[in-house]
Amino acid sequence: MNARRRQDLSDNVATKARILDAAEHLFADRGFDATSLRTITTEANVNLAAVNYHFGTKAGLLEEVFKRRVEPLNEERLVRLSKLQEESGADAPSVEAILTTFIEPALRVSRDPAHGGMVFMRLLGRSYAEPNEQIRRFMPELYRDIEIQYGEALGAAVPHLAVEDLYWRMHFVVGTIAYTMAGTDALQLLASCPYCDPDDVEGITERLVTFLSAGMKA
Amino acid sequence: MNARRRQDLSDNVATKARILDAAEHLFADRGFDATSLRTITTEANVNLAAVNYHFGTKAGLLEEVFKRRVEPLNEERLVRLSKLQEESGADAPSVEAILTTFIEPALRVSRDPAHGGMVFMRLLGRSYAEPNEQIRRFMPELYRDIEIQYGEALGAAVPHLAVEDLYWRMHFVVGTIAYTMAGTDALQLLASCPYCDPDDVEGITERLVTFLSAGMKA
DNA sequence: GTCTATAGTCAGATAGAC
DNA sequence: GTCTATCTGACTATAGAC
Numbered sequence: 001m002n003a004r005r006r007q008d009l010s011d012n013v014a015t016k017a018r019i020l021d022a023a024e025h026l027f028a029d030r031g032f033d034a035t036s037l038r039t040i041t042t043e044a045n046v047n048l049a050a051v052n053y054h055f056g057t058k059a060g061l062l063e064e065v066f067k068r069r070v071e072p073l074n075e076e077r078l079v080r081l082s083k084l085q086e087e088s089g090a091d092a093p094s095v096e097a098i099l100t101t102f103i104e105p106a107l108r109v110s111r112d113p114a115h116g117g118m119v120f121m122r123l124l125g126r127s128y129a130e131p132n133e134q135i136r137r138f139m140p141e142l143y144r145d146i147e148i149q150y151g152e153a154l155g156a157a158v159p160h161l162a163v164e165d166l167y168w169r170m171h172f173v174v175g176t177i178a179y180t181m182a183g184t185d186a187l188q189l190l191a192s193c194p195y196c197d198p199d200d201v202e203g204i205t206e207r208l209v210t211f212l213s214a215g216m217k218a
Numbered sequence: 219m220n221a222r223r224r225q226d227l228s229d230n231v232a233t234k235a236r237i238l239d240a241a242e243h244l245f246a247d248r249g250f251d252a253t254s255l256r257t258i259t260t261e262a263n264v265n266l267a268a269v270n271y272h273f274g275t276k277a278g279l280l281e282e283v284f285k286r287r288v289e290p291l292n293e294e295r296l297v298r299l300s301k302l303q304e305e306s307g308a309d310a311p312s313v314e315a316i317l318t319t320f321i322e323p324a325l326r327v328s329r330d331p332a333h334g335g336m337v338f339m340r341l342l343g344r345s346y347a348e349p350n351e352q353i354r355r356f357m358p359e360l361y362r363d364i365e366i367q368y369g370e371a372l373g374a375a376v377p378h379l380a381v382e383d384l385y386w387r388m389h390f391v392v393g394t395i396a397y398t399m400a401g402t403d404a405l406q407l408l409a410s411c412p413y414c415d416p417d418d419v420e421g422i423t424e425r426l427v428t429f430l431s432a433g434m435k436a
Numbered sequence: 437g438t439c440t441a442t443a444g445t446c447a448g449a450t451a452g453a454c
Numbered sequence: 455g456t457c458t459a460t461c462t463g464a465c466t467a468t469a470g471a472c
Contacts, residue, residue: 175397218432
């Protein structure tokens with residue numbers, strides 16, 4: 001009996017996870033609208049009706065795909081930011097150090113296939129610019145604490161900046177990171193760079209921090 | 219007879235233009251997949267079959283929507299860049315001056331409703347991150363000359379930079395501009411900024427140039 | 437919790453009259 | 455060049471057996 005229940009539970013979890021994995025991958029590759037439930041359930045090796053059973057609607061599935069990755073990611077960012085602020089004592093942490101606590105957790109995720117890896121990062125990057133109603137509704141919620149905490153930290157790091165300048169620059173920072181995550185080959189706009197390796201995540205991170213810190217302090 | 223022919227021609231042009239206008243607006247608001255030909259033709263006050271008659275397919279319409287705006291925009295950019303280089307003579311133009319020739323034409327377009335205005339800019343910004351096959355195919359073509367000319371100009375302006383660093387920074391620049399154009403309220407991620415006015419296009423341009431130039435020269 | 441079968445809707449595209 | 459009418463196919467979602 002217990003074995004049976006465990007089996008049921010494990011199947012249940014595995015089914016949900018398989019759907020989430022397939023959806024994540026397909027949404028990242030083709031976009032939300034262009035991905036049908038049929039394609040998702042086929043790739044996940046589950047029945048077509050399973051999505052509606054487990055997630056209610058296709059939009060519900062999309063939301064779960066994001067929540068599963070973004071919540072732990074942002075928690076880690078806030079923990080690192082707190083630690084950094086404690087270590088700095090009375091001094092405000094540097095812009096570089098603050099941005100590093102924001103970017104490095106994303107870097108870690110992007111290298112860990114078990115947490116979505118580059119696939120989810122691509123999806124996340126694209127989502128910042130998407131008109132999809134569902135995404136526009138729940139994403140700001142997922143980022144509320146991030147905005148507040150990083151706004152305060154960066155404000156202390158560049159106190160000479162007017163408030164509106166600070167916010168615009170934070171906006172630019174987020175945009176740059178989002179587009180970089182969305183895939184360096186997103187539009188192959190810079191297709192001709194023979195030296196650029198999109199898989200060199202550490203190198204990109206370093207370049208991002210350098211570039212963004214300079215802009216932030218300008 | 220002549221009057222009749224002129225009328226036909228004018229109807230033809232007006233029909234195509236009305237379809238393009240409606241499609242541009244609806245694609246920008248809802249995205250490509252989420253916009254049906256029925257919605258477009260209804261808003262344009264033309265018959266459903268007109269899209270297929272004039273543009274072949276829905277994808278063909280999308281391509282025309284982009285071409286109509288991007289080609290003149292990029293031509294103006296290249297003219298300004300050339301002029302700037304002539305004026306500078308043997309000296310390389312500054313990063314700020316180069317970026318200004320890139321951003322200002324977009325600014326001008328965004329203020330001119332007759333050329334698409336903010337609506338098209340939003341669509342264009344989003345398109346950089348879109349997985350749509352059609353867009354990924356024709357956009358790099360539209361930007362080939364831009365990439366070459368600006369790559370050379372910026373390379374001369376920051377000669378200390380390694381080639382791969384230059385390309386990455388160009389990528390960051392394009393990403394930031396695209397994201398900013400995609401709509402400052404794209405995800406309302408920075409919703410809480412009480413001072414930020416998304417309609418203050420000159421102010422945003424100035425801030426963009428400052429931010430990006432600092433990053434470029436870091 | 438999983439499956440089959442299907443309802444109900446809407447999509448892009450075209451044939452053929454005018 | 456424009457229109458009506460319609461084809462064909464795909465989609466999400468659900469009811470109900472197991």
